[in-house]
Amino acid sequence: MSACAPTRATDPSRPQPDHQPHSPPPNPRRRFPVAGADLSAAVAVFLIALPLSLGIALATGAPLQAGLVAAGVGGLVAGRIGGCPLQVSGPAAGLTVVTADLIHRYGWRSTCAVTVLAGLAQLGLGCLRVARTALAVSPAIVHGMLAGIGVTIAVAQLHIVLGGTPQSSVLANLRALPAQLANVHPVAVTVSLLTLTLLLLWPRIPGRAGHLLRRIPAALVAVAGATAAASLSGFGVPKVDLPSWSSHALAGLPEGPVLGLTAAVLTTTLVCSVQSLLGAVAVDKLVAARPGLTARVGRADLDRELLGQGAANIVSGTLGGLPVAGVAVRSSANVNAGAVSRNSTMLHGVLVVIAALLMVPLLELIPLASLAALVMAVGIQMVSLHHIRTVTRHREVLVYAVTTLGVVVLGVLEGVTLGIAVAVAVAMHRLARTRITHEEKEGVHHVHVRGQLTFLAVPRLSRALHLVPQGAPAVVELDGSFMDHAAYESLQDWQNTHTAQGGSAEVTGRRTGVRPLTEPTPLNEEHGESSVGCRCRPWTPWRNHQCERRQSAPDSDHAGAPGGPGGPGGPHGPGDRSGHQLARGISAFQRNTAPLVRSELARLAREGQRPSQLFLTCADSRLVTSMITSSGPGDLFVVRNVGNLVPLPGEESGDDSVAAAIEYAVDVLQVRSITVCGHSGCGAMQALLDAEPGGARTPLKRWLRHGLPSLERMADESRPWARLAGRAPADAVEQLCLTNVVQQLEHLRAHESVARALHRQELELHGMYFHVGEAQAYLLTEASDPGVFDHVTDHVVDTEELRSPA
Secondary structure (H helix, E strand, O other): OOOOOOOOOOOOOOOOOOOOOOOOOOOOOOOOOOOHHHHHHHHHHHHHHHHHHHHHHHHHOOOHHHHHHHHHHHHHHHHHHOOOOOOOEEOOHHHHHHHHHHHHHHOHHHHHHHHHHHHHHHHHHHHHOOHHHHOOOOHHHHHHHHHHHHHHHHHHHHHHHOOOOOOOOHHHHHHHHHHHHHOOOHHHHHHHHHHHHHHHHHHHOOHHHHHHHOOOOHHHHHHHHHHHHHHHHOOOOOEOOOOOHHHOOOOOOOOOOHHHHHHHHHHHHHHHHHHHHHHHHHHHHHHHOOOOHHHHHOOOOHHHHHHHHHHHHHHHHHOOOOOOEEOHHHHHHHHHOOOOOOHHHHHHHHHHHHHHHHOHHHHOOOEHHHHHHHHHHHHHHOOOHHHHHHHHHOOOHHHHHHHHHHHHHOOHHHHHHHHHHHHHHHHHHHHHOOEEEEEEEOOEEEEEEEOOEOHHHHHHHHHHHOOOOOOOEEEEEEEOOOEOHHHHHHHHHHHHHHHHOOOEEEEEEOOOOOOOOOOOOOOEOOOOEOOOOEOOOOOOOOOOOOOOOOOOOOHHHHOOOOOOOOOOOOOOOOHHHHHHHHHHHHHHHHHHHHHHHHHHHHHHHHHOOOOOEEEEEEOOOOOOHHHHHOOOOOOEEEEEEOOOOOOOOOOOOOOOHHHHHHHHHHHHOOOOEEEEEEEOOOHHHHHHHHOOOOOOOOHHHHHHHHHHHHHHHHHOOOOOOOEEOOEOOOOHHHHHHHHHHHHHHHHHHOOHHHHHHHHOOOOEEEEEEEEOOOOEEEEEEOOOOOOEEEEOOOOEOOOOOEOOOO
C-alpha cells in the first residue's frame, strides 16, 4: 500500500469521476482479459505440472490419465473457487502413499469414490470455518508426515528406476531391494541417471546463458532430455501408455468394509486439507515478498480454500482423477514467474486439458523410468534438512522422528496419530518439568524457578523456599511462561510470612507481572505509583520493568518535568536513582532476555541486517516501535527524531542524518517500505503551534522549521483536513500531528533514492498514527477520502485499504 497525499478539496457542484480518488482512470476493456504476466506464469507452471502429474499417477499405480485429470481439475476448479488465488492445485506427492494404498486395497473405482467423499468432507469443514484449526497441528507432525511420505515414495520408485516393479509397502520394498539390485535393468538405470543428472545440474548452469536457460523448468528439461535420448538411441524401455479416453474408468460405488472406507476418507481429507492450507500460508509469504502484490491479490481466505479444494476433489474423483491438493513446487513457480491473479492458475489447467487431448502421441514417448526418477527426486526433497534442523532447535525431533517412522511403517493416518500422541506427551512433560534451585550469594538467598510453575511443582517450591533463613534477604527468580493459582498462593503466603518475620523478598523474572504479589496501597493518580510500591501491568515483564519500592518523597521527586518535544517522559527521580534503575534493567536483560535472543542475534551478526522496512518516527519515550509493530531484532531500520520530520533535500543546513538514513535504507539495505509514524500529544507539534516569530534561534527552533510546511498545509483552507477513523481530530494539536504525517510523506517522495525506487515499484510508503492514550494504531488509507487514518485490525480487508491490530 502506498501512502497517498491528500489532494485539494473538490467543488461539490462539479461532476465527480466515478472512480476512487488516487486510482487511475478506468481502462478501456481489453480484448484479451488475461494479463501477460499471468499467461507466462501459466506456461511455466504447465511445463512443471505435466511431467509431475504423470509421474505421480505412475507412483500410485493409477491410470496415467488420472494425473492429467487431477491437474486440469485442480487448475480450473480449485483455481476458480479457492481462497488462495496464486496457489496451484493438482495431484500432490504428499498424497501418493495414501492413494497407492487405497488402490491396492479397494481398487481404482472405489478410490475415486473415496476422493469424492473426501471432497464432501472438505466442503463441510469449509462451511464450518475450521480451516485455521488445522494449522494448530505441530509443524513437527506435518513435516514428519511429509518426510515419511517422501521416504515411502523414494523407496518405491527406486525399484522402477532399477527396472523392476515396486511392492505394496516400504518394508516389502526394502526386503526386495537386494534381489532387485542383483537384477538391474541397464537401460532403465541409464535413462534414470540421465534424468537425475539433468534435474540436478540444470539449475546450476552459470553465467548469462544459465540465467536464460534456467527459465525452462528443470523437471521438463530432465524428462524431455531422457525422452529424446531414449527415442534417438532406440532403447527398449517401457514407456507411457495412455489408453483411449473412451475407456477411461470413472468413479464407482465404494466397495469394502465401512470402517476401512471411513478411515480412508478421513486420511485423504486430512492430508489434502493440511497440505493445501500450509501451502496457502506459504504462498502468502511469497506474495508478501513481492512489493505491491499483496494489495492486488489479498491474503488467503483459508476457509474458502477448503471449499475450493473440496469442490476440486469432488469433480476430480467423479471424472476418474487422483485426489487434489495444493502443490508447493507449482505454487512457488507460479508466484516467482510473476503471476498477478488466479487467471494463471486456471490457464495452466486449460493447458493441461489441451495437452491431455492433443498431445497423447508425444506423451507416449516418455520412458517410465524417467518419470520414476523425477518422482523419486521429489520424494527425497520432501525429507528436508532445513525442517530437521528446525525441529531439533525447538526440541521436537522426537515428535518428528516418531511421525516419520509411523508413516513409513504403519501408514499416514497411523503415523500422524502417533505423532499427535507423542506431541501431547512432550507438551505435558514440559508443563510438569520444573527445575527449582537454591543458592546463596553475598548473603542474599536466590531461589531460581525454571519452567512452568504449576501445582505439581508446589512441594519442591515449598522445600526450596524454606531453605531461606528467617530475616534473610531473598530473591525469587521466575523463568517461565505460566504460573497457576496453587503456585501463586504458595509463593504469596511464603512472601507474606517471610517479610512479617523481618526478611525481605523480591520476586523477579519475565512473568511476574500477572498481578502484584502484594496488594498496593492507594495510588497517586497522576503518576500511577504508591508510596511503597508500583502498579505492575501485564506488559511490564515484557519491557523488563523493575518495580522499585520507595518511601514517600517530596513533591519535587514526583513532579516529572516534560520529556521534551516528544512529550512527557522525564526521569522518575534523581540521577543516582535513574542510574541504578538502568543498571537493574541491564542486569534483568542479561539474566532473562539475552539467553532467549542470543542465537538470533548471533545469526544477524553473521549474516548482517536485512530489515524489510524503514520506520521513521518521533523520539517520544512513550513510542516503543518494537511493541506497536510486534517486531524483533533485524526487522525494522528505525530513525527517530523530534517530530518525525523528513527535511526536504537541500534544506538540511549541515544536518544530513535523516537523508543519509533514507539513502542507506533504500539503496543499500533495499527496504521494501517506509513508514512515517506520528503520535498523539506530540510536543514538537505543540511547539510549532505555540511558536512566536523572532526570538533566539535555538537548535530546537532551527530543527522545527522543517515542520512549517505541515503547519501551512493545515492552514490551507483549500485542502481537506485529515480525519481519524471517520471522526474529526480532537484538537488543533492532533490535527497537526495527522497533517504532519501526510506532509512528511510528500517530503519523502522528493528524495532521489525514494523517487527512483517508487518509479521501479520496488518501494511502498505508509503513513501511521499512534494514539498513546488509546494504545491504538491507525494507518493512512487510500480507499476513500484522502488523509483518512483508519483503525488497524488483524488482516487486510480490502484490496486498497489496510486496517491492522486492535
